[in-house]
Amino acid sequence: MKGKNQGSLREENTSVILRVLRSQPGLCRADIARICGLTPPTVSRLIGFMIDRGLIKEKKHKTDRIGRRPIGLYFNGGGYYIVGLSLTQNEVKGILADLNGKIVKEDKISINGKTFGKNDLSKVVKLVKSLIKRRGKRNIIGVGFASPGIVSTDDGTVVNVPHFPKFKNVPVKSVFEKELLLRTVVANDASAEAVAEQYFGKGEGVSDFVLLHAGDGIGMGIVLNGELYSGNFGVSGEVGHISIDIKNGKKCECGNRGCVELYSGLDALLNDASALLKKKVQSIDDLTKLAGKKNKKLLSLLKERGELLGYAMVNVVNLLAPQKIIVTGELSALYEEFVKPMKEVVDKYSFYGVGKEISLELSEIKENSVPFAAAAMVLREFLQNPYAFLP
Numbered sequence: 001m002k003g004k005n006q007g008s009l010r011e012e013n014t015s016v017i018l019r020v021l022r023s024q025p026g027l028c029r030a031d032i033a034r035i036c037g038l039t040p041p042t043v044s045r046l047i048g049f050m051i052d053r054g055l056i057k058e059k060k061h062k063t064d065r066i067g068r069r070p071i072g073l074y075f076n077g078g079g080y081y082i083v084g085l086s087l088t089q090n091e092v093k094g095i096l097a098d099l100n101g102k103i104v105k106e107d108k109i110s111i112n113g114k115t116f117g118k119n120d121l122s123k124v125v126k127l128v129k130s131l132i133k134r135r136g137k138r139n140i141i142g143v144g145f146a147s148p149g150i151v152s153t154d155d156g157t158v159v160n161v162p163h164f165p166k167f168k169n170v171p172v173k174s175v176f177e178k179e180l181l182l183r184t185v186v187a188n189d190a191s192a193e194a195v196a197e198q199y200f201g202k203g204e205g206v207s208d209f210v211l212l213h214a215g216d217g218i219g220m221g222i223v224l225n226g227e228l229y230s231g232n233f234g235v236s237g238e239v240g241h242i243s244i245d246i247k248n249g250k251k252c253e254c255g256n257r258g259c260v261e262l263y264s265g266l267d268a269l270l271n272d273a274s275a276l277l278k279k280k281v282q283s284i285d286d287l288t289k290l291a292g293k294k295n296k297k298l299l300s301l302l303k304e305r306g307e308l309l310g311y312a313m314v315n316v317v318n319l320l321a322p323q324k325i326i327v328t329g330e331l332s333a334l335y336e337e338f339v340k341p342m343k344e345v346v347d348k349y350s351f352y353g354v355g356k357e358i359s360l361e362l363s364e365i366k367e368n369s370v371p372f373a374a375a376a377m378v379l380r381e382f383l384q385n386p387y388a389f390l391p
């Protein structure tokens with residue numbers, strides 16, 4: 001076995017303690033030593049350090065049977081903050097959240113995806129500065145940036161974003177770290193959303209699940225064995241580009257034909273619903289209102305498109321057999337009309353009907369879900385490597 005130096009061992013132990021306390025609040029020092037397999041002096045020393053840094057707090061429990069008052073330890077998420085950012089066609093949204101996931105501030109800037117380039121990052125830097133204004137930099141853990149498309153997580157470069165012709169190979173991490181002097185994590189948006197579910201939502205305690213983002217784009221974040229799977233070459237979970245008609249399908253920006261996103265994505269549904277109803281259907285709100293009026297033609301369009309996505313999901317289920325599918329994105333608002341028909345196809349056509357064993361749940365993270373997810377990515381890395389982030 002390769003020897004570990006004291007520093008990395010200390011960091012690993014700190015990480016384990018923080019994660020244990022996050023999932024099992026109220027443990028005492030002796031419990032932690034037992035659960036983590038550490039000696040009591042090591043635990044005391046590391047806990048002391050984290051109490052000094054405000055990452056853990058102590059609370060005296062009620063007197064136990066033999067009259068002692070054991071001291072419980074709690075992860076103190078309220079003492080530090082993370083900035084989360086999301087990139088979309090029309091805006092960059094930003095939030096400031098504490099380590100418990102409580103959003104304390106939000107703001108956004110308008111952008112135009114067609115012209116947005118590397119130099120426009122200065123506007124995003126300004127947005128971050130306004131979000132952290134009046135909070136000491138010492139209390140900011142880091143910045144998360146979630147982007148659609150291909151993201152190289154190793155060096156924090158956004159490689160390619162659909163419909164952003166000028167935003168290619170942009171080293172977002174190094175620009176932000178230079179301008180803000182804050183550690184930055186750059187991630188694909190669907191991957192980040194999966195992590196947000198893992199830490200704050202329907203993915204807590206689930207070892208294998210997929211997060212299906214059904215919006216303009218259709219993407220997926222994958223968690224296997226309790227860890228985010230982000231693939232290689234900046235690509236994973238591109239379920240929207242599974243073809244359902246490789247020969248005669250519509251031509252996709254990715255170069256292939258018949259990608260399911262071109263039929264079941266929100267953009268496609270708005271266009272096709274507009275043509276069908278002979279009036280402009282502009283947004284998911286329009287679509288849900290119209291679906292509520294039970295127009296038969298519209299309902300059958302939504303059902304058909306949900307089912308098409310279901311056929312793509314059959315591939316996912318046959319490949320990964322996750323325990324759970326969590327659905328988010330605008331189209332999750334159309335549960336009966338769109339999501340349920342999708343799941344019915346999965347149940348019926350997956351390998352020997354294994355889909356029936358898989359639960360489907362809608363995400364409960366609604367407001368600011370993608371910038372929140374970007375912040376969750378930072379929390380995840382912080383809990384893995386706390387010393388890299390602590391000021």
Ligand SMILES: [Zn+2]
Nearest residue numbers: 241252254259
């Ligand atoms: Zn495609």
